[in-house]
Amino acid sequence: MSSRERILGRVRRALADVPPGEDSPVERGYLRRHGEGGASKTVALLAENLAEYRALVHRCAVGELPGVVAGLLAARGARSVLVPAGLDEGWLARSDVRRVADRAESTPAELDRVDSVITGCAVAVAETGTIVLDGSPDQGRRRITLVPDHHICVVRVPEQVVSSVPEALERLDPRRPLTWISGPSATSDIELDRVEGVHGPRTLEVVLAG
Amino acid sequence: MSGTFVGMPAFPEAARAAVSDETLRGNLRHATHTIRAKRAKAVAEVADWAQLREAGKRIKDHTLRHLDRYLVRLEESVTAAGGTVHWAADADEANRIVADLVKATGEREVVKVKSMATQEIGLNEALEAEGIRAYETDLAELIVQLGKDRPSHILVPAIHRNRGEIRDIFRREMGRWGRPAPDGLSDAPADLAEAARLHLREKFLRAKVGVSGANFMVAETGTLVVVESEGNGRMCLTLPETLISVVGIEKVVPTWRDLEVFLQTLPRSSTAERMNPYTSMWTGTTDGDGPRVFHLVLLDNGRTDTLADEVGRQALRCIRCSACLNVCPVYERAGGHAYGSVYPGPIGAILSPQLRGTASEVDASLPYASSLCGACYEVCPVAIDIPEVLVHLRERVAEGGEAVRDGNKVLLRPAKGHAAERAAMRAARWAFARPGALRAGQRLASRTRRLHPRTLPGPGRAWTAGRDLPAVPSEPFRDWWQRTRGGRDGER
Numbered sequence: 055m056s057s058r059e060r061i062l063g064r065v066r067r068a069l070a071d072v073p074p075g076e077d078s079p080v081e082r083g084y085l086r087r088h089g090e091g092g093a094s095k096t097v098a099l100l101a102e103n104l105a106e107y108r109a110l111v112h113r114c115a116v117g118e119l120p121g122v123v124a125g126l127l128a129a130r131g132a133r134s135v136l137v138p139a140g141l142d143e144g145w146l147a148r149s150d151v152r153r154v155a156d157r158a159e160s161t162p163a164e165l166d167r168v169d170s171v172i173t174g175c176a177v178a179v180a181e182t183g184t185i186v187l188d189g190s191p192d193q194g195r196r197r198i199t200l201v202p203d204h205h206i207c208v209v210r211v212p213e214q215v216v217s218s219v220p221e222a223l224e225r226l227d228p229r230r231p232l233t234w235i236s237g238p239s240a241t242s243d244i245e246l247d248r249v250e251g252v253h254g255p256r257t258l259e260v261v262l263a264g
Numbered sequence: 265m266s267g268t269f270v271g272m273p274a275f276p277e278a279a280r281a282a283v284s285d286e287t288l289r290g291n292l293r294h295a296t297h298t299i300r301a302k303r304a305k306a307v308a309e310v311a312d313w314a315q316l317r318e319a320g321k322r323i324k325d326h327t328l329r330h331l332d333r334y335l336v337r338l339e340e341s342v343t344a345a346g347g348t349v350h351w352a353a354d355a356d357e358a359n360r361i362v363a364d365l366v367k368a369t370g371e372r373e374v375v376k377v378k379s380m381a382t383q384e385i386g387l388n389e390a391l392e393a394e395g396i397r398a399y400e401t402d403l404a405e406l407i408v409q410l411g412k413d414r415p416s417h418i419l420v421p422a423i424h425r426n427r428g429e430i431r432d433i434f435r436r437e438m439g440r441w442g443r444p445a446p447d448g449l450s451d452a453p454a455d456l457a458e459a460a461r462l463h464l465r466e467k468f469l470r471a472k473v474g475v476s477g478a479n480f481m482v483a484e485t486g487t488l489v490v491v492e493s494e495g496n497g498r499m500c501l502t503l504p505e506t507l508i509s510v511v512g513i514e515k516v517v518p519t520w521r522d523l524e525v526f527l528q529t530l531p532r533s534s535t536a537e538r539m540n541p542y543t544s545m546w547t548g549t550t551d552g553d554g555p556r557v558f559h560l561v562l563l564d565n566g567r568t569d570t571l572a573d574e575v576g577r578q579a580l581r582c583i584r585c586s587a588c589l590n591v592c593p594v595y596e597r598a599g600g601h602a603y604g605s606v607y608p609g610p611i612g613a614i615l616s617p618q619l620r621g622t623a624s625e626v627d628a629s630l631p632y633a634s635s636l637c638g639a640c641y642e643v644c645p646v647a648i649d650i651p652e653v654l655v656h657l658r659e660r661v662a663e664g665g666e667a668v669r670d671g672n673k674v675l676l677r678p679a680k681g682h683a684a685e686r687a688a689m690r691a692a693r694w695a696f697a698r699p700g701a702l703r704a705g706q707r708l709a710s711r712t713r714r715l716h717p718r719t720l721p722g723p724g725r726a727w728t729a730g731r732d733l734p735a736v737p738s739e740p741f742r743d744w745w746q747r748t749r750g751g752r753d754g755e756r
Contacts, residue, residue: 057564058351061513064568064671065332071574072329080322083315084525103538158552162469162503182531182539195553196502196544200495201469219539220524228485228520229345231502231550234527234543239495242535243404243420244427244453246295252403252457253464254495254542 086220088181093212096180100215101262103183107237108250109258116263119208123172124149126206126259132169136198140191141172145208156194165201171255172206173199176232178215178260179222183237185209185260186222188230196231205255207235211264272604274629276726279598288599291426296590302536303587303643309538310528320525321647324581327518328571334483334516335562341486345548347558352510354565354670359390361561362475362508366396369506371472377490377497378402379477380584381510381563383415383606384619387475398475399441399467401496403460410437416600416608418586419534424599427451438463464496474500474555478511479583480526481560484519487547488560491530493540501544507555512563514571514580526583529645533585566619572668575656579614581646586611588640588650594633603630610640614653621669622661628679631657662686684723706740713738 055063091099101111114122127135127149134152146153154160154168174192175185185207187193199205209215216222226232239254250256272278282288307313327334339349352358366374374391376382376398388398388409400409407422408415411433415421422430431451438445443463449455476497480489488509490497501507517523531540549558571577589595589609600608604626605616613630622628631654640650660667662685664678678686695702709716713736719728745751 056351057353057357060353060671061351061562061564061568062332062335064564065335065513065571067671068568068572068577068668069329069331076329078326080319080326080522082319082525084312084319085315088311107537107541166465166469179539184539189550189553196498197554200498200502219527220521223521223524223527228482228487228545229547231547231553232543232545233498234539234545236537236539236541238541239493240541241403241457241494242299243402243407243422243494244430244456245291246299246420246423247453248535248537249453249457251454252461252494252496253401253468253499 085218087217089217091217093215096217097211097215097262099217100178100180100183100209100211103180104185104237104260105183107183107240109183109237109260111260111262113262116210119145119261119263120148122261122263123206123208126261127151127170130170130204130257132204134168134170136165136168136171136194136202138173138192138194138198141174142192145172156198158195162197162201165197168202170204170206171198171202172208174208174210175214177222177225178209179217179219180215181218184222185235186226187233187235188226189232190230196233199233199235200254203255204257204259206259206261208261208263211262213264272624272626274625275598275602275604275633276629278602278604278626279594279633282599282602283597285599287426288424289597291424292596292599294426295420295423296596299536299590303533303590306532306536306538310532313529316525316529317645317647320529320583320645321581323517323522323525324646325578327516328514328577328580331513331516331571334518335513337483337518338481338486338516339562341483342548342560343486345486347486347548347560350559350561352561352563352565355385358385358510358561358563358565359387362387362510363391363394363396365506365508365559366391366473367394369473371396373397373399373467373471374473374475374508375399375401375467375471375500375504376405377474377476377492377500378405378421379475379510380418380606381477381512382475385510385563385565387510399464401464401468401500402492403457403494403496406460406464407433410434410441414601415606417589418584418607418609418611420586424601427453427456430456434459434463442466468496468499468503471500471504473506473508474504476500476507476509478509478515479530480523481511481516482518482520482523483516485547487520487545489523490544491527491540492542492544493535495542498542498544501546502554504555506557506559508559508561510561510563512565513567514582530583530585533583533587533643533645566621568671569621569668570615570618573618573656576614576618576653578648579611579618579653581648582611582615583646585645587643587645591639591643592634593637593639594635598633603633605630610634610650610654611648614648614650614657617657617661621667622657622676622679628661631655631661703740703742707743709736710738710740
């Protein structure tokens with residue numbers, strides 16, 4: 055007998071007390087979102103919660119994006135920036151920092167030598183201060199937002215912002231690789247106290263554009 | 265479970281040693297009190313916490329009651345998404361599967377994301393025996409691995425270490441495993457985190473094989489979820505070419521939508537955050553992004569035996585948040601090592617004796633490692649009634665009875681060392697069934713009360729070592745009731 059059959063057999067014997075045909079739907083008495091508020095309130099909450107977890111939050115009109123992005127890269131002193139293939143080229147129009155394409159053959163060690171990365175996002179969650187990446191062309195492969203130490207993420211507001219985790223899951227496609235990011239890398243492993251900055255990007259800048 | 269804790273003394277002896285260690289007690293008190301207040305605040309922020317908790321409980325119960333169906337569904341989904349599913353009945357089989365998979369890649373080292381399942385089966389030791397080096401990459405796991413130590417907390421395995429001890433371990437050991445600690449390393453948490461970043465980076469960048477567990481597996485879509493903070497999880501899940509995930513069968517949830525409950529309750533319960541810094545979700549493999557090969561090893565190792573117990577099976581709802589450890593007065597004083605298992609604290613006290621059985625001295629003692637205060641039940645985000653299961657397991661230890669081990673029904677004999685308890689209960693049953701005898705006994709006890717010892721002799725000594733023997737009143741209650749007509753005569 056294979057272990058698969060053995061385990062499934064044990065499960066079925068263990069559940070001998072469950073009446074055949076039992077199938078009770080799970081009641082969901084919880085809220086779809088916490089609190090009401092218009093789009094501007096939701097975006098403000100996103101900014102507040104991102105900042106509380108030490109992300110650096112910037113707000114601008116879409117037209118101002120190229121200037122803001124150029125300013126952030128310059129302030130960081132970045133000499134190179136990773137750019138996903140589908141990123142709006144206009145966002146970098148005002149910056150002369152060297153662009154590095156997200157190529158399948160680039161090794162982790164090569165990515166480690168790039169200073170910054172800039173991406174869009176799939177959705178942002180106001181209640182938790184979270185941005186979610188789904189590997190779309192404007193976000194690139196997961197590794198490019200992981201190895202460089204400085205991540206600039208552009209969120210188009212208000213259309214990419216939802217209030218809550220349930221609303222975010224509704225918008226996401228589980229077949230895509232997803233990364234939920236809430237502030238820069240952190241740890242609570244020393245005396246259960248939170249310290250920012252371990253393996254992922256230690257500086258996360260979120261630009262709320264719109 | 266693994267042999268990591270073989271030869272462990274029973275909980276009372278191990279706890280006695282732990283409570284006399286003042287550094288340990290200080291470290292634990294500081295850490296658990298820090299997180300307690302924060303958790304309460306994070307939970308209070310959510311108006312529908314009670315409903316989320318109830319939904320989490322129901323989703324898990326529903327899944328467990330149809331576990332065969334959801335496991336088969338999960339297997340189909342993962343396979344359809346490009347993954348390969350393996351089934352492991354016990355720790356040895358899981359270790360063998362993983363070792364063979366690593367060997368097939370030709371690699372001799374793996375990077376690991378913190379995972380309770382691989383701790384439970386002793387995977388690192390098993391790989392070591394096959395000549396494969398496993399590098400722990402979670403900061404606390406790294407501290408434990410470098411310090412040749414054992415984990416003492418589910419979320420923060422190095423909770424028993426303070427910053428000064430961690431600095432000493434890093435200075436002493438990092439050089440032997442790779443990049444040494446920076447010169448003049450201080451004990452500031454930020455500097456210690458930086459040292460770990462530098463030490464592990466070279467390992468991440470060259471890693472070809474990653475090993476992980478998972479917090480959740482979605483049957484409907486085949487999606488696995490890892491919830492973490494540091495980014496070491498993302499490194500292990502996305503940089504290597506081969507990813508092997510070892511996951512307990514109870515980690516499956518039916519639908520994508522079910523995640524909306526646990527992604528709200530888990531971070532607030534464990535690190536007291538609205539959301540943890542990083543959550544990775546992957547479904548099989550993705551062309552050009554992340555590992556090209558994905559293996560999922562589904563682990564039983566005592567879980568189906570636990571499932572067979574109608575009272576005890578609720579322990580399988582556990583999402584490993586560790587809130588119950590942080591509020592437990594016994595854990596706070598005894599620390600995690602005394603529990604003799606990778607699962608310490610209240611949840612460990614009900615999980616270990618079910619996963620491993622109650623044959624060993626330490627496992628038989630675990631259901632007693634509690635004052636039954638109920639704080640664990642109150643904070644549990646999936647409403648596991650830990651006190652109920654503790655009492656149930658105490659009965660099993662003291663009285664014996666039917667249980668399932670390795671898929672077979674067995675009849676457990678009453679454990680040794682509980683003879684006095686059983687005799688006392690039998691005597692009580694006899695006396696309570698005979699009012700005359702009870703009355704005579706109570707009067708005798710009242711009249712001789714000045715002669716009563718403060719502590720019990722013989723096998724009762726342990727019981728009175730930590731508490732006073734209750735004082736017997738000068739007049740039995742029933743005599744008082746009769747004499748004063750239930751107090752109506754106004755006489756005391």
